[in-house]
Amino acid sequence: MTPIxxxxxxxxxxxxxxxxxxxxxxxASDRNTEQAxxxxxxxxxxxxxxxxxxxxxxxxxxxKRFPGRVEVIDVHDRDEAARVAVKLVRDGKxxxxxxxxxxxxxxxxxxxxKECGILPAGRVLTHVTVAEVPGRDKLLFFSDPAVIPSPTFxxxxxxxxxxxxxxxxxxxECPRIALVHCSEKVNAKMPVTLDYVRLVEMNRQGxxxxxxxxxxxxxxxACEATSxxxxxxxxxxxxxxxxxLFPDIESGNVFYKxxxxxxxxxxxxxxxGTSAPVVLPSRSDTAEAKYTSLAVACLM
Amino acid sequence: MTPIxxxxxxxxxxxxxxxxxxxxxxxASDRNTEQAxxxxxxxxxxxxxxxxxxxxxxxxxxxKRFPGRVEVIDVHDRDEAARVAVKLVRDGKxxxxxxxxxxxxxxxxxxxxKECGILPAGRVLTHVTVAEVPGRDKLLFFSDPAVIPSPTFxxxxxxxxxxxxxxxxxxxECPRIALVHCSEKVNAKMPVTLDYVRLVEMNRQGxxxxxxxxxxxxxxxACEATSxxxxxxxxxxxxxxxxxLFPDIESGNVFYKxxxxxxxxxxxxxxxGTSAPVVLPSRSDTAEAKYTSLAVACLM
Numbered sequence: 001m002t003p004i005x006x007x008x009x010x011x012x013x014x015x016x017x018x019x020x021x022x023x024x025x026x027x028a029s030d031r032n033t034e035q036a037x038x039x040x041x042x043x044x045x046x047x048x049x050x051x052x053x054x055x056x057x058x059x060x061x062x063x064k065r066f067p068g069r070v071e072v073i074d075v076h077d078r079d080e081a082a083r084v085a086v087k088l089v090r091d092g093k094x095x096x097x098x099x100x101x102x103x104x105x106x107x108x109x110x111x112x113x114k115e116c117g118i119l120p121a122g123r124v125l126t127h128v129t130v131a132e133v134p135g136r137d138k139l140l141f142f143s144d145p146a147v148i149p150s151p152t153f154x155x156x157x158x159x160x161x162x163x164x165x166x167x168x169x170x171x172x173e174c175p176r177i178a179l180v181h182c183s184e185k186v187n188a189k190m191p192v193t194l195d196y197v198r199l200v201e202m203n204r205q206g207x208x209x210x211x212x213x214x215x216x217x218x219x220x221x222a223c224e225a226t227s228x229x230x231x232x233x234x235x236x237x238x239x240x241x242x243x244x245l246f247p248d249i250e251s252g253n254v255f256y257k258x259x260x261x262x263x264x265x266x267x268x269x270x271x272x273g274t275s276a277p278v279v280l281p282s283r284s285d286t287a288e289a290k291y292t293s294l295a296v297a298c299l300m
Numbered sequence: 301m302t303p304i305x306x307x308x309x310x311x312x313x314x315x316x317x318x319x320x321x322x323x324x325x326x327x328a329s330d331r332n333t334e335q336a337x338x339x340x341x342x343x344x345x346x347x348x349x350x351x352x353x354x355x356x357x358x359x360x361x362x363x364k365r366f367p368g369r370v371e372v373i374d375v376h377d378r379d380e381a382a383r384v385a386v387k388l389v390r391d392g393k394x395x396x397x398x399x400x401x402x403x404x405x406x407x408x409x410x411x412x413x414k415e416c417g418i419l420p421a422g423r424v425l426t427h428v429t430v431a432e433v434p435g436r437d438k439l440l441f442f443s444d445p446a447v448i449p450s451p452t453f454x455x456x457x458x459x460x461x462x463x464x465x466x467x468x469x470x471x472x473e474c475p476r477i478a479l480v481h482c483s484e485k486v487n488a489k490m491p492v493t494l495d496y497v498r499l500v501e502m503n504r505q506g507x508x509x510x511x512x513x514x515x516x517x518x519x520x521x522a523c524e525a526t527s528x529x530x531x532x533x534x535x536x537x538x539x540x541x542x543x544x545l546f547p548d549i550e551s552g553n554v555f556y557k558x559x560x561x562x563x564x565x566x567x568x569x570x571x572x573g574t575s576a577p578v579v580l581p582s583r584s585d586t587a588e589a590k591y592t593s594l595a596v597a598c599l600m
Contacts, residue, residue, distance in 0.1 A: 018302035030528075030530070035522055054394065084466060087421075090401055105485070132421050133562050134562075135562060136562075145482070146482070149489070149490060180550075180554065182445070182446070182549050182551070182552075182553035182554075183404075185405070189449070191450060192550075214340045218553060218554075218557050219553075219554055219557040219558055219561065220557040220582075220584060221559065221584075224366075224561055225578055226582040226584070230330070230584040231583050246550070246554070248548070248550055248551075249482050250480075250481070250492075250546070250547045250548055250551035251548075251549060251550035251553075251554040252484055252553040253484075253518060253519075253551075253552075254306055254482075254518075254519055254546070254551040254555050254558075255482065255554050255555075255558055257518050257519040257520040258519055258554075258555055258558045258559065259558065259562065260520065261519065261520050261523060261524055261563035261599050262433055262434075262435060262436075262559065262562075262563035262565070263558065263563045265562070281532055282520075283531050284520060284521075284524075284526070284527040284530045
């Protein structure tokens with residue numbers, strides 16, 4: 001498979017490979033979510049089950065252009081809407097879950113419910129973002145801007161596994177994964193750097209399959225060839241990372257928001273660990289970002 | 301004073317107000333630092349004391365254009381160079397300390413030395429960056445991308461004080477300071493959000509002078525008016541922050557690096573808490589960034 005290097009190629013790939021997924025959308029009461037799902041209908045890789053206010057076809061009349069491809073389930077309470085949509089996924093009636101205008105916490109509660117949720121026992125729930133950043137010649141994958149506040153070592157291991165796996169879904173055979181920290185120094189006072197040493201060693205022993213993993217290093221050293229050279233840092237990442245592992249939710253979230261706000265990046269987000277992909281954009285994301293998140297989830 | 305809204309106005313302000321500072325530069329062995337100090341010499345607001353390899357005038361011949369304004373102190377060992385430069389500041393022979401191609405940790409050791417350093421007892425050492433971000437109509441101040449890994453509450457108080465004070469040096473009478481977190485929710489499981497509640501309350505009681513302080517909120521809500529509106533967040537910051545307080549060094553550092561790498565921002569950095577301003581750019585910063593950091597320090 002040729003690596004998918006931008007989001008236009010992702011849509012083309014979905015079209016050419018005849019992908020068609022059923023999406024359960026929770027509380028699509030904002031115009032950005034509407035435009036996103038209409039775009040997915042147009043491209044042909046998604047059918048919709050809209051869970052939320054029952055008058056959605058009246059309010060979002062564009063949806064009427066796709067008869068037979070949009071089902072509506074009328075649920076007024078937001079928490080209940082989340083539970084109903086999660087059950088659709090759990091029962092095999094939907095392939096992907098998508099969040100509209102509802103707080104992340106509220107939809108997470110339904111996903112994580114031990115009896116009725118969609119997180120298999122023992123799986124780590126985390127978030128991966130795929131970013132198309134103007135000026136870069138390929139996509140950038142990173143984790144975790146949204147779910148795990150301060151990952152344990154075993155959670156970091158799973159985050160690296162998910163990053164590697166998603167990179168491979170995009171056709172990157174040997175992903176370069178940089179372990180982000182404010183400095184390149186290993187320092188016992190900063191425990192994350194010790195975790196990183198262990199991750200690099202695990203990769204040396206082949207635990208992550210074919211992958212180049214190195215760190216600690218800062219974002220510039222990971223993504224700009226000249227930065228490491230000036231600092232005298234020699235790394236197999238060579239300033240050419242495919243993926244970034246962030247040390248905590250604060251740094252991941254700042255990266256996500258800064259990319260969209262000032263780097264004019266397009267970010268697509270997805271939950272990992274659940275039994276089916278979950279699209280979890282920020283409520284303030286653009287329609288294009290929400291559409292692209294959906295496309296990423298449909299590739300999985 | 302008219303607020304200084306970009307770095308060109310900063311240079312103009314320094315020129316017009318006749319500022320002239322003596323800068324002690326540690327290990328200026330890279331071309332970016334050379335170009336930065338030459339630019340400051342040209343603008344006229346700085347004289348130099350170069351502490352490091354004694355042959356610097358031969359290697360950086362541009363410096364010879366300013367006879368009588370560049371002194372050289374020959375010190376080969378980097379740690380010793382840091383100590384000598386710090387002593388110049390301590391003895392009142394230099395007004396500003398500037399870092400060249402030396403690790404932050406090494407220069408910090410000399411600054412923090414209890415006997416011979418320049419951090420008065422009881423002062424909090426932290427870092428403030430001033431960023432000129434294309435697309436914004438004013439400068440953006442933030443803390444701390446470089447020094448305090450995980451600030452205590454009392455350190456956060458001082459960080460806010462420094463941010464407010466530096467904003468006022470730039471002519472912003474009532475700075476808008478946003479307290480950054482991945483979510484707008486106060487949550488006891490995320491102790492930083494409780495610190496933020498206390499900071500907002502302190503400001504309500506007037507502890508930070510004339511200032512608008514609010515949070516927790518994410519970077520987009522702090523800096524983009526439409527973001528908060530979509531999320532239904534009402535804040536006196538109104539998506540128009542002058543300054544951002546970051547929860548930890550990881551998030552601050554990621555913000556700094558991401559701004560320079562992909563938002564084409566120009567970042568100027570400075571240590572706060574020391575008895576004189578300390579310019580502490582990243583070794584991989586451009587000459588323009590290093591020059592601008594120096595200009596910011598000379599405004600203080």
